[in-house]
Amino acid sequence: xxxxxxxxxxxFRKEGQNxxxxxxxxxxxxxxxxxxxxxxxxxxxxxYSQIVNDFQKGDIAEGYSVSRxxxxxxxxxxxxxxxxxxxxxxxxxxxxxxxxxxFFGSGTQLSxx
Amino acid sequence: xLNVEQSPQSLHVQEGDSTNFTCSFPSSNFYALHWxxxxxxxxxxxxxxxxxxxxxxxxxxxxxxxxxxxGYSYLYIKGSQxxxxxxxxxxxHRTALIFGKGTTLSVSS
Numbered sequence: 001x002x003x004x005x006x007x008x009x010x011x012f013r014k015e016g017q018n019x020x021x022x023x024x025x026x027x028x029x030x031x032x033x034x035x036x037x038x039x040x041x042x043x044x045x046x047x048y049s050q051i052v053n054d055f056q057k058g059d060i061a062e063g064y065s066v067s068r069x070x071x072x073x074x075x076x077x078x079x080x081x082x083x084x085x086x087x088x089x090x091x092x093x094x095x096x097x098x099x100x101x102x103f104f105g106s107g108t109q110l111s112x113x
Numbered sequence: 114x115l116n117v118e119q120s121p122q123s124l125h126v127q128e129g130d131s132t133n134f135t136c137s138f139p140s141s142n143f144y145a146l147h148w149x150x151x152x153x154x155x156x157x158x159x160x161x162x163x164x165x166x167x168x169x170x171x172x173x174x175x176x177x178x179x180x181x182x183x184g185y186s187y188l189y190i191k192g193s194q195x196x197x198x199x200x201x202x203x204x205x206h207r208t209a210l211i212f213g214k215g216t217t218l219s220v221s222s
Contacts, residue, residue: 033209042117042202042214043157058209090156099145101159102210 002027006091006105012113013078013085021076021108023091031097032074036060037088046089049074050097078110086112117205119213126193127221133189134216136203140184145206148177148188151215152199160188160201193220 004025013019023032031050035043045058049068063082068074074093078085088109092102118137126132138146145164151157161170166181174191190197200217204210 035212040214042119043204043212045209045211048209056208059211097209099162099164099206101147101162102149102157102204104156104158106156 004091004093004103004105006089006108008108009106011108011110013110014113016080018077018079019085019110021078021089021091021110023074023076023105024072025074025093025103026072027093027095027103028071029093029095029103030071031094032068033092033094033102034058034064034066034074034076035090035092037090043090046076048097085110117203117211117213119201119203119216121216122214123217123219125219125221128194130193130220131189131191132193132218133187134201134218136186136188136213138184138186138203138205140182142207143181146179146181146186147204147206147210148186149202149204150199151202157202190218193218195220195222 007022033048034046044060046064047066049055052071055066055068065077090107091105094100094102120135147162148160149157161177163179168179170177176189179186198220200215202212202215204212
C-alpha cells in the first residue's frame with residue numbers, strides 16, 4: 001500500500017546533539033512538508049519542498065535543516081541550535097503543491113533528555 | 114506569518130446534535146482552503162479542498178462552505194455521532210498550507 005512512513009515513532013535527544021527524523025513516501029508525490037505541533041498550538045510549518053533538490057523555509061525553520069536528494073525522502077534534522085525541540089513532528093506530502101490534499105505520516109514525538 | 118483563525122477552540126455536544134465551526138483566513142491572493150479531521154492516535158485526514166468562492170462540499174453528514182471574498186469557511190456536522198469526535202483543522206494555501214489551531218469536538222452518547 002502506498003503511504004508515508006515516519007521513523008522513529010519516539011526519539012530522545014541529548015543536549016547539544018543533532019538528531020534526524022526520517023520521512024519516506026511511495027506515493028510519487030512531488031511536494032513534501034514538515035510540521036511541528038506543540039500543545040495548544042496548531043501545526044506550524046518548518047520546511048517544505050516542491051521538487052527534488054529544492055526546499056523552502058517555513059514559519060519556524062530556525063534550528064532545523066532538511067534535504068531533498070530523492071523524490072521519496074525528506075529527512076528533517078533537528079540541530080543543537082533548536083533550543084526547544086520537544087514536540088510532535090508530522091511529515092506530509094501531496095501530488096502537486098497547488099490545491100491538492102495532503103497525506104500525513106504517523107508522526108515522531110521528540111523529547112529532550 | 115499570516116493567520117488562520119478557528120473557532121470555537123473546543124466544544125462538546127450530545128449525540129444527534131448538529132454543529133458547525135468557523136475558519137477565518139486572509140481574503141487576498143486566495144488559492145485554496147483545506148479541511149482535515151485529526152482523530153486521536155491517527156494521522157490527519159483530508160475532508161475537503163475548496164478553491165472557488167461559494168463552493169459547497171459534502172461528505173456524508175459533513176459539509177463545508179467557502180466565502181473567499183470575506184475570508185471564511187464553515188464546517189457543518191449534521192447529527193453528530195461519537196465517532197465524529199476529533200480535532201478539525203482548516204488550512205489556507207499560499208505557497209504552502211498554513212494551519213489554524215483547530216476545533217476539538219467531543220460527542221457524547
